[in-house]
Amino acid sequence: MARLPILEFPDPRLRTKAQPVAVVDDRIRRLIDDLFETMYAAPGIGLAATQVNVHERVIVIDVSPEHDAPHAFINPTITRLDGLIETDEGCLSVPGFYEPVRRADEIRVEALDRDGKPFVLDAEGLLAVCIQHECDHLEGKLFVDYLTPLKRGRIRQKLTKQQRIRA
Numbered sequence: 001m002a003r004l005p006i007l008e009f010p011d012p013r014l015r016t017k018a019q020p021v022a023v024v025d026d027r028i029r030r031l032i033d034d035l036f037e038t039m040y041a042a043p044g045i046g047l048a049a050t051q052v053n054v055h056e057r058v059i060v061i062d063v064s065p066e067h068d069a070p071h072a073f074i075n076p077t078i079t080r081l082d083g084l085i086e087t088d089e090g091c092l093s094v095p096g097f098y099e100p101v102r103r104a105d106e107i108r109v110e111a112l113d114r115d116g117k118p119f120v121l122d123a124e125g126l127l128a129v130c131i132q133h134e135c136d137h138l139e140g141k142l143f144v145d146y147l148t149p150l151k152r153g154r155i156r157q158k159l160t161k162q163q164r165i166r167a
Ligand code: GNR
Pocket: 043, 044, 045, 046, 047, 048, 051, 087, 088, 089, 090, 091, 092, 093, 129, 130, 133, 134, 137
């Protein structure tokens, strides 16, 4: 297991569209283990492979406070969207910023599990929000894309400055 470095906005690599996983093998299972380790250490409630510069369609999520409800999704597809919920969203790739975002409150997601077996999950509330947030990452989309250009520009400037200080 390994903790992987997380890319930060406005890194252009976060805009890469991830490719479907063709075969669920030990390499993908290792990636999933590393994503969980990186997510729990951060700490965060979800992580997409895109955020660790791996451009394959894999996401992990655990919204439970006890860290005992891990979900891994390979090639996830959202097949139903219902209702509306507004959540203060954050992102490990946009550290320190939290802004309200409106998304579907109830979703259905279809994916492969770590054994390559197809499954269907109906989710609501924070889990549904997190699945939508992670699926966006696989498309190169970030929650800041839902904000006004003014807010997004301010966040970009603050993060760019911080990154210059750290470099
Ligand atoms: O840790 C995270 N918290 C969070 C809070 C509200 C909505 C979405 C999220 S996901 C985020 C981790 C992350 O960046 N996943 O891509």
